[in-house]
Amino acid sequence: MINLQVFDNSGSPLEDQSFSEDKFGGKVRRELLRDTIIMHEANHRRGTASTKTRGEVKGGGRKPWKQKHTGRARAGDIRSPIWKGGGVVFGPRPRDYSFSIHRKAKKVALQSAILSKLIDNEVVLIDKLELDSPSTKKMAALLKCLGIRESCLVVIQEFDDTIWKSSRNIFNVKLRVASDLNAYDVIKYKKLLIVKDVLNRLKSE
Numbered sequence: 001m002i003n004l005q006v007f008d009n010s011g012s013p014l015e016d017q018s019f020s021e022d023k024f025g026g027k028v029r030r031e032l033l034r035d036t037i038i039m040h041e042a043n044h045r046r047g048t049a050s051t052k053t054r055g056e057v058k059g060g061g062r063k064p065w066k067q068k069h070t071g072r073a074r075a076g077d078i079r080s081p082i083w084k085g086g087g088v089v090f091g092p093r094p095r096d097y098s099f100s101i102h103r104k105a106k107k108v109a110l111q112s113a114i115l116s117k118l119i120d121n122e123v124v125l126i127d128k129l130e131l132d133s134p135s136t137k138k139m140a141a142l143l144k145c146l147g148i149r150e151s152c153l154v155v156i157q158e159f160d161d162t163i164w165k166s167s168r169n170i171f172n173v174k175l176r177v178a179s180d181l182n183a184y185d186v187i188k189y190k191k192l193l194i195v196k197d198v199l200n201r202l203k204s205e
Contacts, residue, residue, distance in 0.1 A: 002118045004125045006196055011145025014127055017196065023203040024115035025108060033116075033183060035101060036109040040184035043098040051091030054079045106182065113186035114202065124148060124193045129156055134165035143173070143193070150190035155181055157198050178202070 002019045021027070054060070060079035067074055081089045101109075117123045124146050131138055143152065151172035156163060159177050167175050176185055178198045186192060 004118070004123060006125045006127055007146060008127050009130055009142075011142055017125065019118060019199075019203065021115060021118075024111045024118070027112075028116045028119070029108060029112045032105060032109050033112055033187065036106065036183045037187060039099060039101055040182065045097040047095045047097050049092040050094050051088040053089075053091075054081060054087030057085070057087045059085075109183040110181060110186065111202070113183035114192070114199075117186060117192045122191055123199075124191060125196050125199060126193060127196055129154070129160075129163060129193075129195055131162050131166055134162050136166055136169050139163075139166035139173075140170055143170070146193065148191050148193060151188075152191040152193055153185055153189035155192065155194040155198055157195060157201075 002021065004017050004019065006014045006017050008014050054077065057079045060077045064075050064078050065072065075083075077086075079086045081087050114123070126146070143149075152174070154163070154167060154173060154175045155178055156175070157178050164175050167173050172189070174185065174189060178201065181202075
């Protein structure tokens with residue numbers, strides 16, 4: 001069993017809550033997490049790197065000198081890959097790096113990522129996350145009260161414009177809605193600040 005302390009909206013401790021590891025898959029599936037992270041990073045690649053082949057480089061066409069009796073090596077084109085300014089052999093071309101894994105695998109990977117955070121004591125549980133008005137100062141003060149000084153992923157149930165405006169200017173703090181949560185974001189950030197009801201819902205799925 002994993003025990004977590006639940007904090008209120010001001011950063012004061014409220015109660016303790018226990019979680020069974022079996023509710024999050026029982027163990028951390030590292031190979032699946034690795035595949036998921038590679039997938040997300042590949043999907044972020046633009047794939048626009050490109051080089052020109054000898055057929056695309058401007059110039060050339062005429063043989064620079066005759067084949068024999070010059071004392072120099074044979075040359076048929078000034079845009080040969082072995083010449084300066086020539087084409088590139090097997091260089092990068094525009095391509096799509098993206099791929100996808102099965103939906104069920106993504107779900108298991110997310111549970112493994114959350115479980116790894118729970119085991120490493122990197123999850124901060126809050127009863128409710130509410131602010132009266134947008135305030136970066138109040139949000140930063142709340143994170144400080146919760147002992148969060150590293151990078152942090154904040155997870156809420158539904159999009160809240162006030163919370164988003166309050167957290168968007170804080171360095172290394174990212175806001176995510178529960179429906180958009182993925183294993184890559186959970187692993188990427190050091191701390192996971194999550195609303196209690198959201199974590200219970202993820203546990204029961």
